Amino acid sequence: MVDISVVIPVYMAEQCLEELYVRLTNSLSSITDSYEIILIEDAGPDSSWEKIVDLAARDKKILGIQFSRNFGQHYGITAGLDVCKGEWVVVMDCDLQDMPEDIPRLYDKAKEGYDVVVGKRKRRSASFLRRVIVNIFYSIFRYLSGTNYDGSVGNFRIISRDVVENVCKFREQLRFFGVMVDWLGYPTGAIEIEQDQSVRGESSYTYRKLISLAFGAIIAYSDKPLWLAVKLGFLVSAVSVFAGLNIIYKYFSLGVPVVGWSSLMVSIFFLGGIIIALIGIIGVYLGKTFDEVKRRPLYVVRRVTETEQRE
Numbered sequence: 001m002v003d004i005s006v007v008i009p010v011y012m013a014e015q016c017l018e019e020l021y022v023r024l025t026n027s028l029s030s031i032t033d034s035y036e037i038i039l040i041e042d043a044g045p046d047s048s049w050e051k052i053v054d055l056a057a058r059d060k061k062i063l064g065i066q067f068s069r070n071f072g073q074h075y076g077i078t079a080g081l082d083v084c085k086g087e088w089v090v091v092m093d094c095d096l097q098d099m100p101e102d103i104p105r106l107y108d109k110a111k112e113g114y115d116v117v118v119g120k121r122k123r124r125s126a127s128f129l130r131r132v133i134v135n136i137f138y139s140i141f142r143y144l145s146g147t148n149y150d151g152s153v154g155n156f157r158i159i160s161r162d163v164v165e166n167v168c169k170f171r172e173q174l175r176f177f178g179v180m181v182d183w184l185g186y187p188t189g190a191i192e193i194e195q196d197q198s199v200r201g202e203s204s205y206t207y208r209k210l211i212s213l214a215f216g217a218i219i220a221y222s223d224k225p226l227w228l229a230v231k232l233g234f235l236v237s238a239v240s241v242f243a244g245l246n247i248i249y250k251y252f253s254l255g256v257p258v259v260g261w262s263s264l265m266v267s268i269f270f271l272g273g274i275i276i277a278l279i280g281i282i283g284v285y286l287g288k289t290f291d292e293v294k295r296r297p298l299y300v301v302r303r304v305t306e307t308e309q310r311e
Helices: 017-029 048-058 073-083 100-110 128-145 161-167 177-184 207-221 224-254 261-294
Strands: 002-010 035-041 062-067 086-091 116-121 153-160 188-193 301-304
Touching (some): 002 017, 002 100, 017 035, 017 048, 017 100, 035 048, 035 073, 048 062, 073 086, 086 100, 086 161, 100 116, 128 224, 161 177, 207 224, 207 261, 224 261
Parallel strands (some): 002 035, 035 062, 116 188
Antiparallel strands (some): 062 301, 116 153
């Protein structure tokens, strides 16, 4: 077993891998000489894999893994955790927004008695509009998912071997690394970090990907949407009953004629839309259950760099 493993999912990072490697080795060498760097290339369209192969040929402490197709960042983290050997494991992104120089600080904090230490961003290196949208997004996400997930914390963290082994027991198709670690409930510390500008420019996490990730996590970790659907159904039924009683009262007591077809059609379309939406929510849960029942692999590895140094 090595002292520290660093797990890094890689996607379209050809231009920053060399700098990442240099900064990582400098930071890790200040802690220990017993470390490994695991780079999981997610079948991006650039030459990241060729660069990883070159780095692995120069340094036997690097292990490169390439997926057969693009599976996603959190599946890359899973693959790295499955093979890492470190007593402590650092998970970070590849674009240098998370600075390797903060790893010794994470490690020192963990030695105070924490199994998990996260990097809490002082500021987000994004536009004002994106920060506002992301904050709103995480507020809604926390409510619907039933978690206390902190939106100012990304994947950058250090976790103990016990945490790694328990995270690896999660084999469901829907992956959200941070939520899985939080769910375990291990003692967690935090350090404040400055987030640097991404070397590759704009984040590859578009709003669409962010929403898709959150939706998957909500379905995986909470049944709150189903309960909200039930409450909405009862609310609509209650409103309909009171509306009906009001019409009956006005007709018999006040002589007000019943409103014609327009109101009837509006009511039908309104209720029909709600019913379709509720059935859709149930269908999503059933669909995700179907995905789990198929027991497909979480990821498929196409190639691995030379691993003699790990035997």
